[in-house]
């Protein structure tokens with residue numbers, strides 16, 4: 222068979238092992254996924270297995286899509302009957318067929334997290350629970366933990382003991398489950414739990430599904446959790462064969478329950494299984510692979526693997542430290558432009574980052590450079606709900622405009638935030654306000670301001686809201702835009718709402734927006750609020766590029782299993798990556814998981830890996846940034862430092878930062894005249910870095926200024 226010709230000996234052995242359970246353990250890029258797809262093709266073409274007898278479980282929808290494309294590429298139409306999906310989609314399919322077994326209709330409802338929260342909202346109202354004491358997210362976490370451990374509300378209540386708080390949580394859990402049942406609703410956990418229950422308890426159904434699939438494959442098996450594994454085991458009958466592939470060094474979901482023991486102990490559960498180890502990497506060049514191998518060796522809790530590559534190419538890993546966070550994305554964008562000019566397609570470039578909020582700076586730079594991009598598994602920064610909310614508050618603050626149209630535009634803002642946070646304004650009242658505004662040919666805010674709206678608490682809320690907007694309008698010319706935004710979000714209770722709800726990611730996004738505005742203010746000392754809003758509309762109104770060629774942006778978690786010719790790993794700063802919060806909570810084990818995440822990130826690259834970070838002050842971390850240890854752990858021989866300064870130049874200054882010390886003669890000497898060349902010409906790294914140096918000094922000055930004013934206080938947001 223022709224596609225076998227392209228495999229090495231161990232891979233062929235794995236493909237040929239079709240009468241035994243099989244485990245493939247191997248490092249990144251060693252062809253595990255390729256073995257799965259080739260094995261599927263082999264089964265169909267050589268072993269005459271019906272395509273619909275084959276099941277493959279992938280970790281993400283994107284991975285499922287790619288696997289389907291690969292198999293169809295090898296076999297054509299016939300491959301369409303192979304079942305390739307994530308475990309959640311597979312369970313939905315099973316339930317649409319068999320959920321009647323547990324008395325639910327086939328058209329059951331699937332609840333997303335907004336639906337879940339709205340049930341909690343009702344529960345809190347009925348049970349008079351204050352969201353301040355029990356945030357929705359922590360309550361959902363409690364419910365999920367119980368459900369996936371098969372603790373029902375009655376048991377949860379018994380477990381709660383005499384503690385009132387625990388009792389209340391158990392009561393909410395009971396209410397939640399009751400509501401779900403009433404509406405035949407299933408949350409994401411339920412999809413797995415119901416499938417598991419049916420397979421376990423209903424013998425005939427189990428036998429049917431076991432007969433249905435003779436060959437079951439699971440990719441990314443190192444990230445399977447107990448419940449998923451239980452479902453997989455139930456699908457394996459006496460006459461079916463399980464093939465699992467994974468890399469323990471790429472376990473990145475233990476925080477969500479992934480159990481690396483499952484792949485390690487596979488032989489215990491399937492004693493007659495075979496294990497194949499692959500040791501040749503076909504994805505990356507030597508510097509990339511060797512760098513990644515050296516990095517992961519710093520983890521203590523692992524099994525040593527030896528991976529080699531014969532992929533041609535000896536470009537070192539490029540590392541760039543920008544002097545501030547405005548210059549880092551500009552460097553990334555300019556390198557992307559340079560790649561594009563040299564004939565590289567945008568789609569062969571990916572930018573990966575640790576946390577979603579980091580996409581803001583990147584998106585801005587990419588838009589400025591007119592580089593088309595897409596975000597996978599996430600929402601573009603300026604489309605995120607909290608960013609739209611914050612900008613709506615700002616739009617309301619803009620002084621009255623000559624242009625009536627523009628004034629009416631404020632209606633969109635008011636509708637968006639009038640109940641954000643909750644002020645008790647119902648839909649009916651809003652309708653009346655809108656009608657009155659139309660009648661008076663003005664915007665809805667003016668109506669709220671002029672008329673007494675609502676009764677009781679709602680009325681008081683509205684009055685307080687108007688008073689705040691008016692107060693802030695007075696301040697528009699007094700304080701900077703970032704301060705204004707922080708004030709209005711704080712005093713309106715918006716930030717408190719996010720804090721109560723433990724919306725960490727949303728808070729990070731807001732901090733990032735404030736930090737961005739602070740930069741704007743610094744660069745445009747004369748800039749007015751209107752000008753800022755106009756400028757920002759360039760970013761908010763952008764339509765997604767519809768042509769097929771765009772740079773792919775995503776978190777590292779979303780990049781699992783994928784590969785790209787050119788990979789940028791962005792914002793490799795201590796605290797951001799490794800992520801401080803995770804490490805503080807999870808200690809050494811969490812740090813090792815962060816390192817595995819870095820290993821995943823670096824090994825996505827085929828030809829060229831770019832790493833970047835920046836100095837300066839981080840609003841999100843509330844400290845000065847230093848280069849991530851994950852960069853320092855790469856052997857220098859595989860690394861090329863670009864820019865004017867050696868790696869970690871400031872590390873010691875930064876750690877002992879004492880204000881003026883930074884601006885002393887220790888700071889590197891740069892020629893300021895290069896600074897303005899930066900964007901017009903696609904700079905070599907030296908110029909970019911020099912441009913950054915001056916900005917960094919400003920940055921630090923401004924940071925000291927902010928600190929002095931007490932504007933940024935730790936834990937403020």
Ligand code: ATP
Pocket residue numbers: 227228229232247248249250251252253254255256468471502503504781782783784824
């Ligand atoms: P990850 O751990 O990141 O999921 P993986 O082990 O699944 O990686 P694949 O994605 O299957 O690795 O393969 C990596 C790359 O190497 C792919 O481009 C694949 O086509 C290629 N490849 C795999 N095996 C061979 C081979 N024997 N000859 C040539 N190319 C190969």
Ligand code: MG
Pocket residue numbers: 253254255440782
């Ligand atoms: Mg893979």
